[in-house]
Amino acid sequence: SQQGEEDPQALSIQEGENATMNCSYKTSINNLQWYRQNSGRGLVHLILIRSNEREKHSGRLRVTLDTSKKSSSLLITASRAADTASYFCATPGRGGKLIFGQGTTLQVKP
Amino acid sequence: DAGITQSPRHKVTETGTPVTLRCHQTENHRYMYWYRQDPGHGLRLIHYSYGVKDTDKGEVSDGYSVSRSKTEDFLLTLESATSSQTSVYFCAISEDPSAGYTFGSGTRLTVV
Numbered sequence A: 001s002q003q004g005e006e007d008p009q010a011l012s013i014q015e016g017e018n019a020t021m022n023c024s025y026k027t028s029i030n031n032l033q034w035y036r037q038n039s040g041r042g043l044v045h046l047i048l049i050r051s052n053e054r055e056k057h058s059g060r061l062r063v064t065l066d067t068s069k070k071s072s073s074l075l076i077t078a079s080r081a082a083d084t085a086s087y088f089c090a091t092p093g094r095g096g097k098l099i100f101g102q103g104t105t106l107q108v109k110p
Numbered sequence B: 001d002a003g004i005t006q007s008p009r010h011k012v013t014e015t016g017t018p019v020t021l022r023c024h025q026t027e028n029h030r031y032m033y034w035y036r037q038d039p040g041h042g043l044r045l046i047h048y049s050y051g052v053k054d055t056d057k058g059e060v061s062d063g064y065s066v067s068r069s070k071t072e073d074f075l076l077t078l079e080s081a082t083s084s085q086t087s088v089y090f091c092a093i094s095e096d097p098s099a100g101y102t103f104g105s106g107t108r109l110t111v112v
Helices: none
Strands: A005-007 A010-014 A019-024 A031-037 A043-050 A055-058 A061-066 A071-076 A085-092 A098-100 A104-109 B004-007 B010-013 B019-025 B031-038 B042-051 B054-057 B064-070 B073-078 B087-094 B107-111
Touching: A005 A085, A010 A019, A019 A104, A031 A061, A031 A071, A043 A055, A043 A061, A043 A071, A071 A085, A098 B042, B004 B087, B010 B019, B019 B031, B019 B087, B019 B107, B031 B064, B031 B073, B042 B064, B042 B073, B054 B064, B073 B087
Parallel strands: A010 A104, B010 B107
Antiparallel strands: A005 A019, A019 A071, A031 A043, A031 A085, A055 A061, A061 A071, A085 A098, A085 A104, B004 B019, B019 B073, B031 B042, B031 B087, B042 B054, B064 B073, B087 B107
16 A cells, blocks of 8 residues: 655754655655644644645745655754654545555654 | 544553444534554554445454444444554544545543
8 A cells, every 4th residue: 555654763853953854655646745743632734745746835844745756855944842743744545545654753852 | 623522532441342432523524534543553544434324444444343324423443342452543534635634632542
């Protein structure tokens, strides 16, 4: 089944630094989505990028998509302690299902 | 999250007992999903629904059943709970899956 695989599994940075997370997937997609999960909470939809888009911005978030390499990256600029969370990419499967990767755990140290 | 609630939030149950988790939405969304989240496995789809009385299996459906008798409620039943079903269970809803999901806050289930 198509599945996003995030890299790295864990990332620790200082406040103010940029954080980059990568996602690779296996089959053709029409969009790729990123979600954030704070500890003990449900996932929150962050941003969606369509297959005909190469880059998308939302506030301090920048997402890129390279369909030739079947990969996406999520960049968080000027990170804050509140960005500490797990980040997941998700790709659509058949029947309206989303397939999630295992996530990247980001720790932002004050 | 607004529009979607899961109950209970926490439950401890004994091996072999049936357990039902409830997902309730007020958004009138067509699609509803049950995922489980475990360390090292990420989120795995258990069952999903694409309409009232229309359900289908996900990748880890063994030992689980679901029912959706009305738009707002999607029930997940563990027919005979086992320790391997100790997990955090998340419900999600969507009107347009290609646009994203809204997740509930989760149910932490412990089977002893």
